[in-house]
Amino acid sequence: MAGNGPLYMGFDLSTQQLKGIVVDSNLKLIHEAKVDFDADLKKYGIEKGVLTNPSEGEVFAPPAMWLEAVDLVLDRLKEAGLDFGRVQGISGAGMQHGTVFWSRDAENLLAGLDAGKTLVEQLEPGSKGERRGAFAHPMSPNWQDASTQKQCDAFDSELGDPETLAKVTGSKAHHRFSGPQILRYRTKYPTHYEETARISLVSSFLASVFLGHIAPIDIGDVTGMNLWEINKGAWHDQLLALTAGGKDHVAELKKKLGEVPEDGGGAFGKVSEYFIKRYGFAKGCNIIPFTGDNPSTILSLPLRPSDAMVSLGTSTTFLMSTPEYLPDPAYHFMNHPTTPGLYMFMLCYKNGGLAREQIRDELNKTSNSSSSDSWETFNQTALSTPPLSQSTKEDQMRLGLYFPRPEIVPNLPAGQWRYNYNPKTNDLSKTPSDFTKDDARNIVESQFLSLRLRAHNLVKSPKDSNLPPQPRRVYLVGGGSANEAIAKICGEVLGSVEGVYKLDIGGNACALGAAYKAVWGCERKEGETFEELIGERWDEGAFVKRIAEGYKEGVFERYEEAVGGFEKLEKLALNEVAEKKKEKGLK
Numbered sequence: 166m167a168g169n170g171p172l173y174m175g176f177d178l179s180t181q182q183l184k185g186i187v188v189d190s191n192l193k194l195i196h197e198a199k200v201d202f203d204a205d206l207k208k209y210g211i212e213k214g215v216l217t218n219p220s221e222g223e224v225f226a227p228p229a230m231w232l233e234a235v236d237l238v239l240d241r242l243k244e245a246g247l248d249f250g251r252v253q254g255i256s257g258a259g260m261q262h263g264t265v266f267w268s269r270d271a272e273n274l275l276a277g278l279d280a281g282k283t284l285v286e287q288l289e290p291g292s293k294g295e296r297r298g299a300f301a302h303p304m305s306p307n308w309q310d311a312s313t314q315k316q317c318d319a320f321d322s323e324l325g326d327p328e329t330l331a332k333v334t335g336s337k338a339h340h341r342f343s344g345p346q347i348l349r350y351r352t353k354y355p356t357h358y359e360e361t362a363r364i365s366l367v368s369s370f371l372a373s374v375f376l377g378h379i380a381p382i383d384i385g386d387v388t389g390m391n392l393w394e395i396n397k398g399a400w401h402d403q404l405l406a407l408t409a410g411g412k413d414h415v416a417e418l419k420k421k422l423g424e425v426p427e428d429g430g431g432a433f434g435k436v437s438e439y440f441i442k443r444y445g446f447a448k449g450c451n452i453i454p455f456t457g458d459n460p461s462t463i464l465s466l467p468l469r470p471s472d473a474m475v476s477l478g479t480s481t482t483f484l485m486s487t488p489e490y491l492p493d494p495a496y497h498f499m500n501h502p503t504t505p506g507l508y509m510f511m512l513c514y515k516n517g518g519l520a521r522e523q524i525r526d527e528l529n530k531t532s533n534s535s536s537s538d539s540w541e542t543f544n545q546t547a548l549s550t551p552p553l554s555q556s557t558k559e560d561q562m563r564l565g566l567y568f569p570r571p572e573i574v575p576n577l578p579a580g581q582w583r584y585n586y587n588p589k590t591n592d593l594s595k596t597p598s599d600f601t602k603d604d605a606r607n608i609v610e611s612q613f614l615s616l617r618l619r620a621h622n623l624v625k626s627p628k629d630s631n632l633p634p635q636p637r638r639v640y641l642v643g644g645g646s647a648n649e650a651i652a653k654i655c656g657e658v659l660g661s662v663e664g665v666y667k668l669d670i671g672g673n674a675c676a677l678g679a680a681y682k683a684v685w686g687c688e689r690k691e692g693e694t695f696e697e698l699i700g701e702r703w704d705e706g707a708f709v710k711r712i713a714e715g716y717k718e719g720v721f722e723r724y725e726e727a728v729g730g731f732e733k734l735e736k737l738a739l740n741e742v743a744e745k746k747k748e749k750g751l752k
C-alpha cells in the first residue's frame with residue numbers, strides 16, 4: 166500500500182473470530198484480516214468459537230487457540246502487504262468478562278519469547294513436561310457461561326441488594342461477570358487458583374501478548390466485573406473479600422488483578438521484541454490500553470448522547486454514550502473507555518446472532534432456494550410478514566421469546582415462548598410453540614422490543630418536535646449489520662428521527678474503534694480528548710451509510726402497544742419457570 170506515514174492497528178478478539186484492522190492517521194482503512202476459529206482452528210474442538218459443559222452451564226474457550234490466532238492474523242496481514250515498520254500504535258478489544266488465569270511462569274515466558282517459534286509453542290505446557298506453560302488453567306470462561314447463579318446470589322446480597330450492587334459497580338450480578346466467575350474458579354479449582362499469579366480479562370490478555378508482560382486491566386473493561394467501585398475508581402474491598410474467601414485474602418487477589426490506570430489512552434509500553442523480530446514492527450510501536458469489545462465499538466464513530474448503537478454480533482448489545490450515571494439492575498453502566506465523566510449504557514443479550522441463525526436455518530430447511538446467500542429466505546420472509554403478524558389492525562399481535570441458550574435479560578433458561586397478544590384487552594393467549602415462517606420477523610421484533618422496553622429512560626423526544634421519545638440515529642454494527650431486512654425492522658420498532666445507519670468502511674466496528682484509540686493514544690496533543698481528535702478527522706459522508714428508514718408514524722405507535730404485551734410475556738415466562746422450579750423443589 167503506497168504512503169509512508171504512521172499506521173495504527175486495532176484488534177477484536179471476539180467469540181467467533183480474531184479481527185485485525187489497520188488505519189492511517191486520517192482514519193482511512195488500509196488493511197484488514199481475520200481468523201475465524203471454527204473455520205481455521207477447528208482442531209480445538211470448538212463450535213461457534215467455544216466449548217461447553219451443558220451439565221454445569223459452562224461455556225469456555227482455550228487461550229491457546231487465541232494465541233495461535235494472533236500469529237495467523239499477523240501472517241495474513243503480512244500476505245496482504247502490511248508494512249509493519251510503519252505501525253506506531255496498537256490497541257485492541259476483547260469480548261467482555263472472560264477471564265484468563267496466568268501461571269507464575271507467565272511473566273518470564275512472555276518476556277523471553279523466541280521469534281523463531283510461534284506463541285502457542287512457547288506459552289503452552291511442554292509436551293514432555295519440560296515447561297509448565299503460561300496458564301494456571303487451560304480454559305477461559307467466557308461471557309456466555311451461565312454456571313455462576315450461586316455466586317451471583319452471593320454478590321447480589323453482599324451489599325444488601327441488587328440495586329446497591331448496581332449503584333456501586335454499574336451492574337447487578339450477572340453470570341458472566343468476572344467477580345462471580347473468579348469466585349467459582351477459586352472454589353472449583355483451588356489448586357489452580359493458588360498457582361494463578363495474575364488474572365486478565367480477554368482484552369488485557371491480548372494486550373499482554375503484544376506487550377511481552379502482563380498488561381493492566383483497562384478502565385472501561387474493569388467495570389464489567391462486579392468488582393470495581395465506579396465512583397471511587399478503585400477495587401471494592403468487600404466484593405474482593407467475597408471473591409477471595411475473606412478479608413485476609415483481599416491483598417492477594419488485588420495483586421492477581423493488578424492496578425488499573427485511569428487514562429484509557431496512556432501507552433502501557435512498547436511492543437515486545439518478539440513482534441519486532443518476527444514481523445518487523447517498529448521498535449517504538451506503542452501498546453495502547455485494550456478495552457472491552459463494546460466500549461471499543463462505541464469508539465468507532467462520534468456517538469452523540471441522543472444516538473444509539475446496536476451491535477448485532479454473537480451477542481446483541483444496545484449501546485449509548487451518556488454523561489448521566491443512572492444505574493439500575495435492569496441494565497449496565499460502564500466507564501467510557503477514553504473520556505472521564507462519560508459512561509457507556511449497555512443492554513446485552515446472549516441470544517443474538519445465534520438465535521437469528523437458528524430461525525434462518527429452520528426456514529432454509531423448508532425453502533427450495535438455490536441462493537448462495539443463506540439469509541435470503543429469512544429476509545424475504547421477514548419483510549413479507551406484516552408487523553406483529555397482523556394482517557389487519559384488529560388481529561392479535563404475535564409475540565415471542567427465542568432463547569437457544571439461557572438468556573441474560575431476562576434471566577431465563579433456554580426455551581421458546583410464542584403468544585398472541587390482544588392490546589385492547591391486554592390478554593396473552595398461548596399459540597402452538599412450533600416453528601412457523603412468522604418467526605423470521607417475530608424474532609427480530611422480539612429482540613428490538615426488548616431493547617425498546619429497557620432503553621425508554623434514556624431516549625428523549627427530539628428538541629422542538631412533538632415526535633415521541635426515540636434515538637436521533639440508530640447505528641448498526643457487527644456481523645448482522647450487513648442485513649438490510651433486520652435494519653428495516655429495527656427502524657420500525659426502535660424508531661430514530663434520522664434513520665438507521667451502518668458503518669460503510671467495511672471492517673469491524675470494534676476493531677476500528679480500537680484502531681482509532683491507538684491513533685488518539687499516539688497522536689493526541691496535551692489534554693486533547695478522543696472526541697476532539699477523532700471528530701476532526703471523521704468523514705461522515707465516507708464512513709457511514711443510511712440503510713433504513715427510522716420513525717414511521719403509526720407503525721412506531723403500534724409497537725408501543727406491543728411493548729406492553731412483550732413486558733407481560735416476559736413476566737409470564739419468568740413465572741412459568743419459577744413455578745416449574747418450585748414443583749421440582751429447586752430455588
Ligand SMILES: Nc1ncnc2c1ncn2[C@@H]1O[C@H](COP(=O)(O)OP(=O)(O)O)[C@@H](O)[C@H]1O
Binds near residue numbers: 180480647
Ligand atoms: N447477512 C447477515 N444477516 C444476519 N446476520 C448476519 C449476517 N452476516 C453475519 N451475521 C451474523 O453475525 C454474527 C457474527 O457477527 P460478529 O460481529 O462477527 O460476531 P462476534 O463479534 O460476536 O464474533 C453471526 O452470529 C451471524 O449470525
Ligand SMILES: O=C(CO)[C@@H](O)[C@H](O)COP(=O)(O)O
Binds near residue numbers: 179181259261479480
Ligand atoms: O457479554 C457481553 C457484553 O456484556 C458481550 O457483548 C461480549 O462482550 C461478547 O460479545 P460478541 O462481540 O462476541 O458478541
